Amino acid sequence: MLTGNNHLGGPQRPTPVIELLGATLCRGGSTEEAGVEQVQWQVHAGDYWVVVGHADAGKSALLATAAGLLRPLVGCHRLFGNDSSTLTGHALTEARRCIGFVPEGGARLLQHLTLAENIALPLRYHQNLSPEQAAPRVNPLLEGLELGPLANSTPGQVNRGARQRANLARALVLRPLVLMLDNPLVGLSPAQVRWWLDLLDQLARGHDGLGLPPMTLVVTSEDLRPWLSRGRQFALLKDGRWVLLGDRETLAPAHNSNLSEFLEQDRF
16 A cells, blocks of 8 residues: 655655645535645654644544545545545555544444454454454453453443543554544543553554554644644644644744644643
């Protein structure tokens, strides 16, 4: 799926894993109403993007479009060098399988299944594995994400933090190349926030304990502060605009009036 370099004109940066070129995003749950316009964005392998914006700024639509779950109203979207509008059937499914998606607040877990069964769903659906065949892939995630004692509990029997970790485990079970997380720290305690930040750092570098290679990360947030020393690239969604902020070394929140409202001192 990944496209190789073209060496005819000398060394070039590898093809981006995700591109949005002149893209207009859908607003909210609508597939026709325009939201953020003129998104110019390239995500390369090894990036760790943090995109900040208010609750209604379009962060979820951005991730869904980048992951190939929504089509942009205008512009081009590419997955691993391929125009997503030309991908159908098996090719589109394979491209989407390379992207793990963690929705906000532990959403999308099936309430009648246990956490272990929810985590195994992608293996059962995409690889037709039985519960017994899926167990060697599921059990290390349960233990590594500290969900072992809750494996046989249903989502309604555990707290928000556990549901969020179960969603993360389900996103990781297919060993994606890219991991997208929509506002993962919202509603969590300070101790839980630190757990998530440390774990994402490990996933970005490669998680030996889980046997996972380095991942490309894309995170959205309403608060920039926890990510200032973690993210590598930063962007802003505000007033229907897409604003690239630069990398960690060039980002200067103290001198950027656009960012002051995202540095809330009492959030965590």
